[in-house]
Amino acid sequence: MADILKGNAVAKDIKERIRKDVEELSKENRIPMLAIVRLGDNPGDISYEKSIIKNCDSVGIKAKVYELDVNTTTGKLVELIEELNIDNSISGILVFRPLPKHIDEEIIRNSISTKKDVDCMHPWNLEKIFEGDISGFAPCTPKAAMEIIKYYDIPLEGKNVVVVNRSMVVGKPLAMMLLKENATVTICHSKTKGLHTLTNNADIVVVALGKAKFFDERYFNEKSVVIDVGVSEDENGRISGDVDYEKVEPIVDKITPVPGGVGSVTTSILLSQVVHACKIN
Numbered sequence: 001m002a003d004i005l006k007g008n009a010v011a012k013d014i015k016e017r018i019r020k021d022v023e024e025l026s027k028e029n030r031i032p033m034l035a036i037v038r039l040g041d042n043p044g045d046i047s048y049e050k051s052i053i054k055n056c057d058s059v060g061i062k063a064k065v066y067e068l069d070v071n072t073t074t075g076k077l078v079e080l081i082e083e084l085n086i087d088n089s090i091s092g093i094l095v096f097r098p099l100p101k102h103i104d105e106e107i108i109r110n111s112i113s114t115k116k117d118v119d120c121m122h123p124w125n126l127e128k129i130f131e132g133d134i135s136g137f138a139p140c141t142p143k144a145a146m147e148i149i150k151y152y153d154i155p156l157e158g159k160n161v162v163v164v165n166r167s168m169v170v171g172k173p174l175a176m177m178l179l180k181e182n183a184t185v186t187i188c189h190s191k192t193k194g195l196h197t198l199t200n201n202a203d204i205v206v207v208a209l210g211k212a213k214f215f216d217e218r219y220f221n222e223k224s225v226v227i228d229v230g231v232s233e234d235e236n237g238r239i240s241g242d243v244d245y246e247k248v249e250p251i252v253d254k255i256t257p258v259p260g261g262v263g264s265v266t267t268s269i270l271l272s273q274v275v276h277a278c279k280i281n
């Protein structure tokens with residue numbers, strides 16, 4: 001049986017620190033405020049939004065939703081972001097992605113104030129991650145994976161880590177964060193050959209495909225530490241990770257569950273970045 005790397009304990013720890021910071025800020029009459037910008041009413045976005053607002057409430061952060069029509073132009077969206085950039089009551093800005101296809105994401109990413117960029121959309125913040133500089137804002141999901149590794153004292157220095165994902169929101173920034181901790185990182189993707197061999201030779205495997213139960217017991221061994229970032233529905237419509245948990249959990253050393261793993265830490269990371277934004281703005 002594996003050690004289960006539960007996200008709730010990590011999130012609780014982060015939230016404790018946030019509450020203390022919010023209390024300190026309130027002594028100076030400063031209240032962290034998150035602006036959520038949403039285009040259209042995609043059910044996934046709305047449910048994520050509700051969960052963010054609930055989480056904000058629980059630690060004393062305020063959240064304000066800016067709902068725009070799904071057909072809003074790039075120009076109109078930039079106008080709103082620029083207003084939020086100069087609004088002193090707003091600490092951080094979160095623009096829900098993926099944006100509708102007609103929106104020029106590059107323009108949007110560049111329009112957000114780098115000091116309010118709590119979801120690390122701006123290329124300047126992303127570049128910092130690639131430079132190994134942690135003074136900016138990090139993308140929340142890879143940071144959540146890192147927090148889990150840190151919280152459970154999983155050593156990284158000199159370890160072989162395989163990351164199966166090369167997206168700019170998960171795999172690439174995560175690889176840089178791992179590298180900063182002196183891990184030896186291999187990034188895998190859909191064209192990688194011999195994935196079994198690579199994952200089996202790794203000390204830690206981070207997977208983020210979005211393919212329910214893709215990884216079975218053949219990919220791992222009794223020493224594997226498995227961090228499952230993937231979230232999708234299985235054949236029965238249940239939320240599942242990329243790992244076939246029933247088959248893999250009994251044979252590996254440590255594993256994050258889905259749900260209750262990386263996803264449950266991600267929002268806490270976002271909140272901690274809103275507090276950081278409040279401090280620096």
Ligand code: NAP
Pocket residue numbers: 141164165166167168169170171188189190191192195208209210211229230231232262263266
């Ligand atoms: P994405 O852009 O679609 O990336 C998927 C990655 O998986 C790509 O790099 C792709 O390779 C690789 N891949 C696909 N099939 C593969 C295969 N058979 N073998 C090896 N690699 C394969 O998705 P994303 O936005 O990064 O998100 C990935 C997953 O993370 C999704 O399940 C998403 O829901 C989840 N996610 C979770 C959180 C959280 O907080 N837990 C947050 C964000 C995303 P190519 O590059 O070659 O296509």
